[in-house]
Amino acid sequence: MSQLHIINHPLITHKLSIMRNKKTGSKDFRELLNEIAMLMGYELTRDLPLEDVTIDTPIQKMKAKMISGKKLAIVPILRAGLGMVDGLQSLVPVAKVGHIGLYRDPETHKPVEYYCKLPLDIEDRIVILVDPMLATGGSASDALTMLKARGCKHIRFMCLVAAPEGVKKVQDDHPDVDIYTAALDERLNEHAYIVPGLGDAGDRIFGTL
Numbered sequence: 501m502s503q504l505h506i507i508n509h510p511l512i513t514h515k516l517s518i519m520r521n522k523k524t525g526s527k528d529f530r531e532l533l534n535e536i537a538m539l540m541g542y543e544l545t546r547d548l549p550l551e552d553v554t555i556d557t558p559i560q561k562m563k564a565k566m567i568s569g570k571k572l573a574i575v576p577i578l579r580a581g582l583g584m585v586d587g588l589q590s591l592v593p594v595a596k597v598g599h600i601g602l603y604r605d606p607e608t609h610k611p612v613e614y615y616c617k618l619p620l621d622i623e624d625r626i627v628i629l630v631d632p633m634l635a636t637g638g639s640a641s642d643a644l645t646m647l648k649a650r651g652c653k654h655i656r657f658m659c660l661v662a663a664p665e666g667v668k669k670v671q672d673d674h675p676d677v678d679i680y681t682a683a684l685d686e687r688l689n690e691h692a693y694i695v696p697g698l699g700d701a702g703d704r705i706f707g708t709l
């Protein structure tokens with residue numbers, strides 16, 4: 501069963517509160533989003549397996565531990581997911597990056613696919629799918645289906661703010677995918693925006709308000 505991890509470290513919660521404030525401009529919003537993505541990435545990678553390797557320190561040989569096993573891929577859902585990539589890549593610089601383009605139809609609130617470009621070896625990687633907002637869950641669920649159709653078997657979903665409706669949708673559709681969020685908000689409003697949320701994440705990142 502999919503697990504919901506709420507990563508409410510004080511630094512993350514504090515930065516998120518600044519982002520929620522409607523007076524916070526795009527520059528600060530972007531910087532804070534990347535900082536939070538990096539801090540969340542630290543938790544999300546906590547269970548990566550280590551292996552013994554032998555190295556020479558300047559003093560002597562030793563058995564040290566290094567990350568083993570599958571390599572990572574970061575896949576943002578365009579546009580807003582792009583705002584979390586730099587933060588995660590600063591933590592895992594060798595991760596490859598794929599892109600999935602989805603937008604929500606303003607009338608139906610259903611996701612519409614317009615782009616998909618993934619690393620060739622995506623099926624051999626642990627995939628971190630990222631999007632700051634999990635609202636109805638339609639976009640995340642469709643993106644997960646697209647990844648699985650291309651052979652991905654080990655996927656984690658990372659967002660900033662989740663609504664209970666979105667968590668339920670992803671857990672129902674993808675019980676094998678754990679969700680990592682910085683906050684679980686109250687509900688969706690009549691426009692399928694998260695309440696209290698932070699507004700339209702893509703518009704706030706890119707200044708298209």
Ligand code: PRP
Nearest residue numbers: 578579580603604635636637638639702
């Ligand atoms: C936002 C957000 C998610 C989606 C969440 O994207 O970044 O992708 O909505 O909503 P859902 O859970 O109800 O599907 P949007 O469609 O506004 O596109 P954008 O990132 O290009 O602005």
Ligand code: URA
Nearest residue numbers: 635693694699700701
């Ligand atoms: N997309 C956003 O950017 N914000 C919401 O609250 C819901 C969907």
